[in-house]
Amino acid sequence: MQIQWFPGHMAKAKRLISENLSLVDMVIEVMDARVPLSGDNPDFDRMLGDKRRLMVFNRSDMADPAVTETWQEYFKSKGIPCLFINSKERKQAMQVATAAYNIMADKIQAQRDKGRRPQPVKAMIVGIPNVGKSTLINSLAGRAAASTGDKPGVTRGKQWIDVGNIQLLDTPGVLWPKFEIPAIGLRLAFTGAIKEDVLDIAELSIEFIKFLQSQYPNCIGDRYGIQDASQMAPLDVLEAIGIRRGCRISGGAIDYEKAAALILHDFREGRMGRLTIDRVSDVEDFARQAEELRLEQLNRGKHAKNQPD
Numbered sequence: 001m002q003i004q005w006f007p008g009h010m011a012k013a014k015r016l017i018s019e020n021l022s023l024v025d026m027v028i029e030v031m032d033a034r035v036p037l038s039g040d041n042p043d044f045d046r047m048l049g050d051k052r053r054l055m056v057f058n059r060s061d062m063a064d065p066a067v068t069e070t071w072q073e074y075f076k077s078k079g080i081p082c083l084f085i086n087s088k089e090r091k092q093a094m095q096v097a098t099a100a101y102n103i104m105a106d107k108i109q110a111q112r113d114k115g116r117r118p119q120p121v122k123a124m125i126v127g128i129p130n131v132g133k134s135t136l137i138n139s140l141a142g143r144a145a146a147s148t149g150d151k152p153g154v155t156r157g158k159q160w161i162d163v164g165n166i167q168l169l170d171t172p173g174v175l176w177p178k179f180e181i182p183a184i185g186l187r188l189a190f191t192g193a194i195k196e197d198v199l200d201i202a203e204l205s206i207e208f209i210k211f212l213q214s215q216y217p218n219c220i221g222d223r224y225g226i227q228d229a230s231q232m233a234p235l236d237v238l239e240a241i242g243i244r245r246g247c248r249i250s251g252g253a254i255d256y257e258k259a260a261a262l263i264l265h266d267f268r269e270g271r272m273g274r275l276t277i278d279r280v281s282d283v284e285d286f287a288r289q290a291e292e293l294r295l296e297q298l299n300r301g302k303h304a305k306n307q308p309d
């Protein structure tokens with residue numbers, strides 16, 4: 001299943017981020033703790049240049065704590081400053097404000113040294129769609145200042161929100177034009193970062209069932225009371241969920257789309273327990289796949305050049 005996704009409004013959102021970069025002191029990149037690798041937008045590295053950056057892995061209340069620990073160690077070993085939080089909890093969100101302040105501490109001190117009152121830290125919040133950027137801002141502000149929702153594409157334009165000694169710029173979620181590695185598109189789609197209207201829900205749920213069978217083999221059985229679900233063909237699992245949950249079309253046949261939507265919705269609502277999709281071992285795996293794809297493209301290019309006109 002190939003997912004391609006880059007509507008015009010995302011190009012506009014990217015422009016908005018680039019155009020406002022000079023107005024901010026730093027960038028807070030919000031990511032989903034369940035996909036620390038697949039959710040890493042490669043365009044941000046290019047767009048954000050050497051702007052100071054803090055990575056915030058949000059929804060950590062939904063992620064598998066044991067896997068989160070391995071990711072925390074990974075980022076620590078790379079010297080990348082990051083936080084894993086549930087941004088719905090104000091106390092946890094406040095850690096972001098403290099970390100942002102620490103990242104800017106030298107500049108704040110420099111202002112004090114010159115006898116000036118420090119200016120509020122200006123931070124732009126960026127991230128892929130639906131990761132909780134606006135929720136984090138609201139928690140920090142202590143009020144519903146920015147619109148939020150359980151679907152991608154809620155924030156449409158930029159919005160400044162004052163949260164005491166930090167000014168935050170909310171921005172719309174952005175993806176990148178092409179998921180070179182198909183698994184990345186799938187994993188983002190599992191989490192709800194991609195609009196459903198470009199997805200084949202039944203096909204996506206089959207891929208999700210395959211993921212559960214390999215990484216969390218007891219999960220389907222526990223949630224839906226289906227015995228031996230990890231040994232069954234994925235389509236049979238989907239059918240069994242449909243039967244269990246009464247997903248039927250008129251005439252009584254199984255409504256596969258409804259069953260598919262149900263399992264994905266259950267995951268996105270955290271009803272299957274705490275699950276993480278990306279593993280640290282995927283870093284090398286994805287790098288290898290990307291390298292193979294690059295070589296393949298290179299060879300294809302050479303081959304095309306050698307063809308007679």
Ligand SMILES: Nc1nc2c(ncn2[C@@H]2O[C@H](COP(=O)(O)OP(=O)(O)OP(=O)(O)O)[C@@H](O)[C@H]2O)c(=O)[nH]1
Pocket residue numbers: 058059060061062085086087088127128129130131132133134135136147148149150151152153154155156171172173174270
């Ligand atoms: N469980 C949990 N849910 C969260 C967390 N952060 C955000 N959410 C939920 O995730 C959904 C998306 O949140 P938003 O803040 O609208 O996400 P966004 O990144 O601003 O999305 P766009 O503006 O569409 O790009 C909402 O239903 C939030 O309640 C979190 O840390 N934990």
Ligand SMILES: [Mg+2]
Pocket residue numbers: 133134135147148154155171172173
């Ligand atoms: Mg938003």
